[in-house]
Amino acid sequence: MHSLIARMLSRLAIEPRIDVVFPDGTFQSLGHGEAPRLRMRILDAPTELKLALNPELALGEAVMDGRVVVEQGSLYDLLDALVTAMHKARPKGWGKTLEGLRTAIRRFHQHNTPALARRNVSHHYDLKSDFFRLFLDEDMQYSCAYFAEPDITLAEAQLAKKRHIMGKLDLQPGQRVLDIGCGWGGMALSIAGETGASVTGITLSEEQLAVARQRGADSDLPVEFRLQDYRQLAEPFDRIVSVGMFEHVGVGYYREYFGKIRELLSDDGVALIHTIGRSTPPGATNPFIAKYIFPGGYIPAMSEVAAAIELEGLVITDVEVLRIHYAETLKAWRENFLARRDEAIAMYDERFARMWEFYLAACEASFRHDDLVVFQFQLAKKLDGLPITRDYIGKRERTLRHKQAEPA
Numbered sequence: 471m472h473s474l475i476a477r478m479l480s481r482l483a484i485e486p487r488i489d490v491v492f493p494d495g496t497f498q499s500l501g502h503g504e505a506p507r508l509r510m511r512i513l514d515a516p517t518e519l520k521l522a523l524n525p526e527l528a529l530g531e532a533v534m535d536g537r538v539v540v541e542q543g544s545l546y547d548l549l550d551a552l553v554t555a556m557h558k559a560r561p562k563g564w565g566k567t568l569e570g571l572r573t574a575i576r577r578f579h580q581h582n583t584p585a586l587a588r589r590n591v592s593h594h595y596d597l598k599s600d601f602f603r604l605f606l607d608e609d610m611q612y613s614c615a616y617f618a619e620p621d622i623t624l625a626e627a628q629l630a631k632k633r634h635i636m637g638k639l640d641l642q643p644g645q646r647v648l649d650i651g652c653g654w655g656g657m658a659l660s661i662a663g664e665t666g667a668s669v670t671g672i673t674l675s676e677e678q679l680a681v682a683r684q685r686g687a688d689s690d691l692p693v694e695f696r697l698q699d700y701r702q703l704a705e706p707f708d709r710i711v712s713v714g715m716f717e718h719v720g721v722g723y724y725r726e727y728f729g730k731i732r733e734l735l736s737d738d739g740v741a742l743i744h745t746i747g748r749s750t751p752p753g754a755t756n757p758f759i760a761k762y763i764f765p766g767g768y769i770p771a772m773s774e775v776a777a778a779i780e781l782e783g784l785v786i787t788d789v790e791v792l793r794i795h796y797a798e799t800l801k802a803w804r805e806n807f808l809a810r811r812d813e814a815i816a817m818y819d820e821r822f823a824r825m826w827e828f829y830l831a832a833c834e835a836s837f838r839h840d841d842l843v844v845f846q847f848q849l850a851k852k853l854d855g856l857p858i859t860r861d862y863i864g865k866r867e868r869t870l871r872h873k874q875a876e877p878a
Contacts, residue, residue, distance in 0.1 A: 488551065491541070493518065501551070508551060509542035530758035530832070534825045546804065546831040553835040582720035582766050584699045588674045590766035591718065595675035599654065601817050605806035605830075609656040610681070613714035613744065614796040614844045624802040627795075629874070630867075632660045635711060637866035638742050638788065638848050640856055641665040645708035648672070648734065650700050651715025655682030658693050664870055667709070668692035674699060700730055708736050716745035716775075717767050721752075724770075724778035731849065732784050738855050740787075740848065746796070747772055747845040756832075763829050772845060779849060787856055788848035796844055800834035 487501040491511040512518055517537045520528035532538035533545065540548050582590065599610075606612055607625040615627035616634050635657070641647070643666030649658045652671025655678075662669045671693065673679050682695040710731055719727045731741050752771045760767065772789075779786055807814065807830060814823045836842050850856060 485554070486551065488548070489542070501555075507543055508540070508548050510548060511539045511541050513537045513539065524757070527757040527761065530762070530825070530828050533828045534762075534821050536821075536824070544831075545827060546834065549828075549831050550835045550839070553832070554839045557840045582718065582723055584701060586766065587699060587718065587720075590764070591674040592676070593765055594763060595653075595673075596677040598817060599677055599681050601814060602654075604810040604813055605803045609660075610654040611656050612653055614746070614792060615799040615802075616792065617795055617798050624799070624806075627799070628656075632657060633867045633870045633874075634863075635713065635742055635744060635846070636661060636665060636870060637863040638846065639709050639711060639740055640862060640866065641667050641709060643667065646670070646706070647709040647711065648703070648707040650710065650712035651718070652678070652682060652695060653714070654678050655685045655693070655695060657711065657713055658682070658695070659685060659689055659691060661711070662691040662693045663689070664873065669694070670707075671695045672698040672700060672703070701726065703730070703734055705734070706736050707734050708739055710735060710739070710741040711744075712742070713744040714746075716743055717764070717769060720766060721768055721770070721774065724774065725781055728778050728782040728784060728849075732782050732851065735851055737851055740850050740855060741784075743775075743845075743847040743849065745770065745775070745845050745847075747775070747791075747843050748841050749791075749843055750841045758832070759829070762825055769842065775845065775847065779847065784849045784851065785853055785855075786847060787850045787853075788846075788860065790846045792844040792846065794838065796842070797834055797838035800830055800837060804830040804834055 485502050486507040487499055489497050489499050489509040491497040491509060493512055493514050497509075512521065512532070514537060517528070517532050521532065521538075529538065533540075602610060602612065607628045609625070609628060611628040611631065614631065615624060616631035617627045618630040618634070622630070639647075639661075641661060645665075645667040647658075647661055647667045647669045649661070649669055649671040652658050652673050653675075655671060658669040658671040661667055669692065671682060673682065673695070674697065676697060679695055679697050686693040686695055716727070735741060746769050748769050748771050750771065752774055755764070755768050776786065804827070807826065811823055811827070814826065833842075848856075856862075
């Protein structure tokens with residue numbers, strides 16, 4: 471079995487060197503460099519076999535279960551090196567076959583009926599809100615921040631993200647806004663507080679809903695939060711925003727999703743869809759993420775999203791691709807999580823903490839070195855529903871920034 475793993479890893483241009491220690495105590499040094507900076511130990515033979523046959527799933531499971539241990543360097547260092555090398559190599563042989571099979575059956579795994587969508591959302595987002603407070607910013611923004619300037623904090627970057635989105639929506643006082651996948655309510659509260667619009671936020675997470683409703687009641691702003699699927703809505707809105715929710719729609723429901731947005735938008739309406747995306751052709755969800763983190767989730771290619779939008783008669787008025795911003799966001803989350811890891815263990819257990827560290831580290835490495843980005847699609851029902859140049863976006867952002875900087 472040693473030879474299978476060694477052959478698989480030797481095909482990768484790994485930098486720096488990694489010592490792989492096998493269950494019988496032997497080891498093999500792989501990669502480039504004078505001295506190994508990383509050492510991982512495989513504790514048992516069954517884990518060797520799983521790593522050889524299905525490394526994308528097996529490595530995360532083995533780290534969770536303590537059957538693969540990083541003895542030198544950090545887990546992030548190891549994943550960073552592996553993701554970088556795998557990105558350069560691209561899947562071949564059995565790895566390519568596995569990827570093809572996952573892509574072929576992806577619609578089965580993303581059969582997100584309203585009932586299944588609710589269950590999938592609950593799996594992740596109904597974890598204790600206090601757990602998410604361990605690593606998120608104070609506003610509990612659980613999506614890619616916008617590092618508009620170098621060296622700003624996570625909280626500042628999340629505030630900049632909200633301003634950026636509000637600028638693209640060209641919000642006006644008195645408008646009705648729908649927030650699909652409102653999370654803990656931060657975006658809705660910011661829109662209502664900064665623009666004078668009224669906001670309806672919907673979520674499928676009871677845990678998030680409870681926090682959002684309490685925040686709304688404390689704010690005295692024109693916000694309403696509901697436990698509701700987007701497919702159940704029928705009332706009109708002037709603006710629709712969705713941040714970090716489209717990844718949960720499922721490839722078989724894209725046309726239904728954008729058809730519903732078109733139905734709900736007023737004739738002069740504007741929508742802003744912020745979603746993780748891939749810069750490669752369509753593929754499949756990473757098996758570890760699909761099994762343990764986001765069941766039913768999928769990261770779309772731009773071609774998949776654009777095709778569904780076109781078929782449903784919406785106009786794509788602006789597209790922006792945010793690169794590296796999510797890597798920096800995840801870095802901040804990972805560092806915050808590690809600083810309070812003992813609290814996470816107290817809430818759940820050591821295995822859960824290892825799972826979460828693996829998730830944050832693997833995602834950070836993927837956004838930094840692989841083909842993952844963030845798309846922001848601005849949509850309208852007609853060509854002249856927005857100014858014909860992008861200047862207004864920056865102007866609206868600057869106005870919001872100055873307003874937020876004013877003393878209360």
